[in-house]
Amino acid sequence: SSNEHKLNFKKSKEACLSYIQDALLQKQWKRAAEFLTCYVESLEKDYSREHVGPSEMIWRIGTEILWHHSQNGMKEFSCFMEQMKTLGVKRYLKVCLEHVFHLLCNGQIDEAYQNLSLAESWRFGEQTAIQDKEMKLIQAYRGLLDYYSWSKQKNILLDHGEDGFSDLSVEQEMHGYFRKAAVNLKEIIKIPGVWDLFVKCYVDLLEFYGDHNEAHQVLNEYAYNSKFPANPNAHVYLYQFLKRQGESKKSLISALKILHDIVPSHELMIDFNTMLQKSKKRKKRRLGLEVIFAALDYAGWKENAKAWNCLARQMKQIVISEKYLDWIKQEWNSRKDWWPAFHFSRYLAKRNWQENKSLSYEKALVAGILLGKGCKYFKYVSQQGCKAQLKRFRVLKKFVNRHNPVYLRISG
Amino acid sequence: RDFNERCAQCSEVNWGITDGGRFYCRSCHNVTERTREVVNTDCITNSRVQTISKGLRKQEKNDGGSEWYICEGFQLVLKKQVEALEALGVCPQMKDEVLCNFWRCYLQKSKQAYCKRPAGEAVKALSVCESSTDVDSDPEKPSLLHLLSLSESEGDLQTDCSFASSMSKVSESTSVYSGSVDGSLYLMKNQKEKLRMTMPMTLSFCYMALLWVREPITLSELLRFVVEGHIPYLNVFQHFPEKMKLCGLDLKIFCVESWPVYEEVFNQMHELAAFLDLPRFPDITESCFLHPDMLCMKYLMEANLPDELHNWTCRVVKKIGIGEVDFLTLMPGNKTTRKVKYDVLAVAVIVVVLKLLFLLDDHYEWLLSELAEERNKNNTEVCIFYSGGPYFEFKKWYEVVKHSLDVEQKKLDEERAKYLWRCEKPLFYSVKNKSKVLKRRQMVVNLQNQFGKLSGSVQCAEKPNPSSFQLSWSEEKADGSCFHGHSLKGILQEKRGLLTARNPDYWLCTVKLCNEKLCGHLAHYREVEFPQSYHFVLGLFSFLLRVQPSYIHDEVCMIEHKLFNKKLCKKTKIQHSPKK
Numbered sequence: 001s002s003n004e005h006k007l008n009f010k011k012s013k014e015a016c017l018s019y020i021q022d023a024l025l026q027k028q029w030k031r032a033a034e035f036l037t038c039y040v041e042s043l044e045k046d047y048s049r050e051h052v053g054p055s056e057m058i059w060r061i062g063t064e065i066l067w068h069h070s071q072n073g074m075k076e077f078s079c080f081m082e083q084m085k086t087l088g089v090k091r092y093l094k095v096c097l098e099h100v101f102h103l104l105c106n107g108q109i110d111e112a113y114q115n116l117s118l119a120e121s122w123r124f125g126e127q128t129a130i131q132d133k134e135m136k137l138i139q140a141y142r143g144l145l146d147y148y149s150w151s152k153q154k155n156i157l158l159d160h161g162e163d164g165f166s167d168l169s170v171e172q173e174m175h176g177y178f179r180k181a182a183v184n185l186k187e188i189i190k191i192p193g194v195w196d197l198f199v200k201c202y203v204d205l206l207e208f209y210g211d212h213n214e215a216h217q218v219l220n221e222y223a224y225n226s227k228f229p230a231n232p233n234a235h236v237y238l239y240q241f242l243k244r245q246g247e248s249k250k251s252l253i254s255a256l257k258i259l260h261d262i263v264p265s266h267e268l269m270i271d272f273n274t275m276l277q278k279s280k281k282r283k284k285r286r287l288g289l290e291v292i293f294a295a296l297d298y299a300g301w302k303e304n305a306k307a308w309n310c311l312a313r314q315m316k317q318i319v320i321s322e323k324y325l326d327w328i329k330q331e332w333n334s335r336k337d338w339w340p341a342f343h344f345s346r347y348l349a350k351r352n353w354q355e356n357k358s359l360s361y362e363k364a365l366v367a368g369i370l371l372g373k374g375c376k377y378f379k380y381v382s383q384q385g386c387k388a389q390l391k392r393f394r395v396l397k398k399f400v401n402r403h404n405p406v407y408l409r410i411s412g
Numbered sequence: 413r414d415f416n417e418r419c420a421q422c423s424e425v426n427w428g429i430t431d432g433g434r435f436y437c438r439s440c441h442n443v444t445e446r447t448r449e450v451v452n453t454d455c456i457t458n459s460r461v462q463t464i465s466k467g468l469r470k471q472e473k474n475d476g477g478s479e480w481y482i483c484e485g486f487q488l489v490l491k492k493q494v495e496a497l498e499a500l501g502v503c504p505q506m507k508d509e510v511l512c513n514f515w516r517c518y519l520q521k522s523k524q525a526y527c528k529r530p531a532g533e534a535v536k537a538l539s540v541c542e543s544s545t546d547v548d549s550d551p552e553k554p555s556l557l558h559l560l561s562l563s564e565s566e567g568d569l570q571t572d573c574s575f576a577s578s579m580s581k582v583s584e585s586t587s588v589y590s591g592s593v594d595g596s597l598y599l600m601k602n603q604k605e606k607l608r609m610t611m612p613m614t615l616s617f618c619y620m621a622l623l624w625v626r627e628p629i630t631l632s633e634l635l636r637f638v639v640e641g642h643i644p645y646l647n648v649f650q651h652f653p654e655k656m657k658l659c660g661l662d663l664k665i666f667c668v669e670s671w672p673v674y675e676e677v678f679n680q681m682h683e684l685a686a687f688l689d690l691p692r693f694p695d696i697t698e699s700c701f702l703h704p705d706m707l708c709m710k711y712l713m714e715a716n717l718p719d720e721l722h723n724w725t726c727r728v729v730k731k732i733g734i735g736e737v738d739f740l741t742l743m744p745g746n747k748t749t750r751k752v753k754y755d756v757l758a759v760a761v762i763v764v765v766l767k768l769l770f771l772l773d774d775h776y777e778w779l780l781s782e783l784a785e786e787r788n789k790n791n792t793e794v795c796i797f798y799s800g801g802p803y804f805e806f807k808k809w810y811e812v813v814k815h816s817l818d819v820e821q822k823k824l825d826e827e828r829a830k831y832l833w834r835c836e837k838p839l840f841y842s843v844k845n846k847s848k849v850l851k852r853r854q855m856v857v858n859l860q861n862q863f864g865k866l867s868g869s870v871q872c873a874e875k876p877n878p879s880s881f882q883l884s885w886s887e888e889k890a891d892g893s894c895f896h897g898h899s900l901k902g903i904l905q906e907k908r909g910l911l912t913a914r915n916p917d918y919w920l921c922t923v924k925l926c927n928e929k930l931c932g933h934l935a936h937y938r939e940v941e942f943p944q945s946y947h948f949v950l951g952l953f954s955f956l957l958r959v960q961p962s963y964i965h966d967e968v969c970m971i972e973h974k975l976f977n978k979k980l981c982k983k984t985k986i987q988h989s990p991k992k
Contacts (some may be wrong), residue, residue: 005830009672015829034867038830040859044852058859069866080862083855 013042013054020061029069036061043087054375059084059095067102074106093134094121100141109145114121116142136188140198143184147201150177152206178205189218192227212245223258229308232266235259239268253284258289265298273310277317286327289314293331302343303352308362314371319403329410332370335410343367344377353384361385361392368400372407480656482598483519485649485666486609490515492644492651493618500642500878502627510608511621517688518617522607546878548753592662610665611645616681623681623742624693628701630755631678632957633880639671639958642878643831647835662840674753674959682751685744694752697739703740705757706730715762715952716803716813716885718898723911725758732974734761736887759953760967764975766949769903769913770806774943776915781806782904804898810948812893816883817952824955882956920976921969935969937962 042054045241056377062084064076081099085092096119103112119138120212122128128135138361153174160170185202189195190281201220206215225236239255256272269291276288292311301307318324332339344367351358371378378400385393494507592598598608607613615638619631629637638645649658659667675908687695696702708725718889729735740752770777784803791802834856840849885894904911921942922935937950950961950968957964 006670008671008830010669012828012831012833015825019826019829030866030868033863035829037860037867038832040863041832041834043856043859044834044849060861061861065863065866071866075817076862083858087855210945402735 009045013039018055024061024064027068029065032061032065033069034194036065045333055084055087056091059087059091063102068383074103074108077102079109079318089124090130090388092124093131093138096122097134097137097141100138109148113142113145116145116358136191139184140188140195143181144198146177146181147185147205150181150205151173153177158242167390178209181205189222192225192229193298194229194231195222195235196231196233199234203237203241207241207244215241216261223255230262232259232263234260236266248337249279253279260294264291264294265300266295269307270304270310271296273314277310277314282324282341285314286324289318289327289331293335296343297335303356305359305362306358308359308366312365315366316399321405322406325406325409329370332410336370340371340375344371344375346376346380349377349380353381357385357390361396365396365400368396369403369407370410372411373397373400373404418586462503464560469990478655480592481594482592482662482665482667483609485592485652485656486614488652488656489611489614489644489648489666490617493614496643497618497629500629500722502622503625506621506625506627509626511617514617514624514688514690517690518607518684519610521688522609541922592656592658598661598665602862607683607948609670612676613680613684615645615672615677616684617678619707620685623702626694626696626700629736630702630707631674631753632664632755632959635672635674635677636882636958640878640919645672645832647837650835650837658839659843660841663841667839668731668831672893674756674957675963678751678753682742682744685742688744690744693742693744695736695737699734700740702754704735704754704758704761707754708761710880711755711759711762711953711956713896714881714883716809716883716893716895717762717766718801718900719896720898720900721762721765721769724769725761728765728768728975732971734971734974750970755957756964756967757959757971758961760964760971763946763949763964763968764971767918767946769900769915770945771915771917771919771946772943772949773917773919774945776917777806777945779905779956780836780914781808787902801897801899802892803902804900805894808892809895810945812895813883813952814948820882821955918976920972921965922972923980925969925973933962934966937965 017033020032020035020039036058038171039054040058043058045054050053062080063077070076078099081095081102085095085099089097091287096115100112100115100119103109103115104365115188116138120135120142153170156170157174160225182202182205185198185205189199189202199218203218206212206218219234219238222231223238228234235255235258239252239259242252242255253272253275254273256268259266259268260272273288273292273295273349276284276291279285279288292307292314295301295307296311315328316329343363349360349364352363364385366379367375368378374381382393382397382400386397431664490511491507494502494511498504498507513970585832615634622629622634634643637643644651646668698705700706705722708729709722711720712725714957727790728734733739734757739749740754743749744750764773770780784805785807787803788805834853836845838849838853840846887894888899903914905914906912925934926936928934947961950964953964954961
């Protein structure tokens with residue numbers, strides 16, 4: 001006989017869970033609470049074979065409900081979290097950590113710090129070793145909060161300025177925070193992962209105390225260690241650091257190279273192209289052209305006058321020198337099918353002219369070179385420009401007319 | 413007196429019993445460790461079964477409990493259940509005369525009481541008090557895990573295993589498998605042979621008693637009352653007296669974590685009736701509530717169908733002979749007669765009648781409905797009044813009933829998701845995990861309070877009064893949502909002085925019935941193979957009876973078989989013969 005339809009404890013609770021899920025998705029907190037009340041007795045039954053047991057369910061669902069719909073605010077929330085901590089030893093640190101996050105979101109920095117310290121001192125036999133990762137995270141976040149305190153003290157010091165003596169205690173405190181923060185931040189960034197905020201803070205500390213070597217090493221590791229996941233920000237941080245340190249163009253360029261590979265549309269591509277354009281090395285200049293073309297492939301750059309300016313400048317240079325026209329040809333090959341409609345339509349010509357004359361100027365130059373003097377964009381803009389008696393547009397017109405054969409060579 | 417082993421010391425067979433309940437050899441006064449269990453034939457109103465030998469039962473155990481046997485527990489359960497039934501209006505004779513005797517008979521037949529040697533197995537009993545310290549340990553002694561798996565109650569494997577492992581650490585000689593004396597023994601006994609008592613079977617007992625006194629409660633109603641909490645079932649052990657401590661294997665026996673199904677209770681009841689060698693039950697006659705004519709009326713009302721349909725159900729009942737006393741009355745042990753499911757049968761008759769009159773092929777019934785609608789439009793109120801109600805419109809009926817059904821079904825589904833299975837009385841397998849269990853319970857109560865407050869709804873303390881009708885329709889409502897008084901004129905015609913259906917066709921649910929013994933069903937119901945209207949009607953009664961639609965479908969097939977089989981046989985004969 002088929003007893004599959006028989007209603008039993010397990011099925012009843014499964015149904016209960018799906019009602020909770022529906023209610024949560026529709027943000028019906030009261031209803032979710034209603035069903036959760038009926039679900040909690042699952043705790044009395046053992047589900048250790050299941051992947052996610054009732055205690056975890058209740059923790060996560062309860063957190064959601066209380067976060068959005070609590071009558072007594074954070075007090076009730078914290079009370080609930082404390083209960084959840086006792087529910088599952090295997091999850092203790094995780095619950096602590098999430099509790100801390102909620103406290104931080106609520107602006108309760110001090111409570112968060114207290115909880116972190118408490119969690120850090122937790123020991124529970126072999127669980128301590130098993131939950132090693134969570135422990136590291138807890139220490140890392142405490143380090144972060146220590147950095148935050150350090151930063152506050154630093155600002156106090158800077159505000160007071162010359163008044164050195166009475167700030168000795170502040171200074172000492174500040175150093176204390178530095179030491180605590182540094183230790184923990186250093187530890188966490190050793191583990192492969194994405195630690196943007198931690199890295200930034202740590203580097204900030206190191207720079208303040210003048211340990212540039214360490215900072216450089218840290219950033220290098222973060223950007224180039226293959227064990228770490230590819231992270232554009234890592235390269236950005238490194239670049240910014242090197243710039244601050246006044247490093248050579250060569251090292252700056254190498255810092256941005258991978259960024260270009262990962263995120264060709266990054267805003268730093270303008271800086272990158274600018275540096276590359278000016279390089280004496282042919283390869284670098286070639287790369288520069290590639291970089292700027294790649295950036296302008298993205299819709300977000302369409303109206304960026306500076307970017308167009310970079311491209312225009314470089315292309316003008318190439319055209320005038322009549323060397324390396326094949327570079328332009330190469331870049332244009334894969335774009336000639338869609339760039340005209342994407343950038344150089346008549347509609348865009350009108351709009352650009354109306355909204356941003358500099359933009360239209362740069363674009364017209366590029367269009368003129370790539371598509372010849374007969375292209376709609378160039379024609380319209382140069383016409384308008386000349387009508388408006390703007391000198392540079394006349395110059396532009398002349399230039400393009402003079403170099404029209406170039407277009408033929410490019411497009412051919 | 414029945415102990416026939418030779419004394420280890422003097423090889424005589426001359427045994428007596430000490431005050432402590434042990435066997436001693438009268439010749440050489442060698443005292444063995446063997447104990448004897450005897451069950452008394454005290455009156456059943458004293459719900460504790462006492463022993464003859466004084467002092468055999470240890471009154472005081474460490475935790476303030478005393479010895480108790482599983483059947484005592486069940487006796488208490490039955491007592492509570494029948495008291496609840498009495499509170500619902502069932503006649504008191506059921507308790508004192510009927511159920512009482514059934515139970516006594518059962519105990520006797522299963523050799524748990526009222527007989528000379530209740531357990532040759534008593535010697536092997538793993539009792540709480542001193543057990544055998546014989547050198548040759550019983551090779552048949554089952555492992556605890558095996559015992560745990562024998563019970564039908566669902567446990568969690570983890571708890572079972574941890575219990576089993578924690579038990580095995582206890583020394584071989586003493587075993588605290590259960591709070592009751594014979595918990596482990598109980599699970600060990602061969603189910604099939606002696607019809608071991610289980611929680612679902614208590615309901616079989618109740619139903620059997622109800623049937624005997626012919627109370628107007630159908631099995632589906634009984635089960636519904638159980639689920640609604642009017643009859644103790646879930647957590648009924650809460651009402652056991654303090655001294656009866658439940659733990660270990662007792663939990664497997666008395667804790668339920670699922671609602672019993674109609675089929676299960678029904679089949680077990682029949683097995684039980686046969687086991688007890690009961691005679692023919694009191695006759696179910698036309699005036700009985702359980703007679704199809706009566707039940708059809710009830711269900712027609714509940715389904716909001718016109719009263720006129722009752723004529724038709726009576727006709728069908730008469731034609732296929734299911735209104736006969738001999739058909740309806742239960743003869744235990746008679747394997748040839750089909751066991752009658754009164755409620756399912758009645759409902760199936762209605763379904764067949766609907767098919768007869770409306771065809772229910774997803775076309776014809778809507779056609780008829782349109783015609784009726786036309787007629788109703790044309791008629792004035794006065795006409796309707798005089799001609800006995802408006803024409804019954806299937807479409808309107810469908811809309812009204814479907815709406816209500818959906819609402820009720822939704823409510824039911826939510827209730828099902830909100831059942832609370834646990835109760836205040838904590839359950840623990842062994843004293844070892846008692847503190848853990850209590851802590852958990854406390855946490856659960858805390859969480860329930862916390863989130864209960866957040867949910868804002870007031871928990872209704874009173875459960876709704878038990879009622880026989882789940883759907884009710886009132887003619888007083890002017891919105892025309894009650895169809896009892898509607899007329900079937902539009903779909904009937906007169907032929908040779910007899911009213912017949914306009915509908916000339918009929919489709920059979922199945923051409924051939926399955927062999928029930930082979931596959932357990934008469935037919936196999938798959939939604940997609942049948943018209944939506946048929947599916948809807950089955951769904952409606954399935955909701956009312958809380959059984960699966962296929963269950964009703966089987967019964968419909970049975971009725972159709974009775975109704976049409978002869979015709980079908982004739983037809984096939986005619987078809988085959990001219991070819992010769």
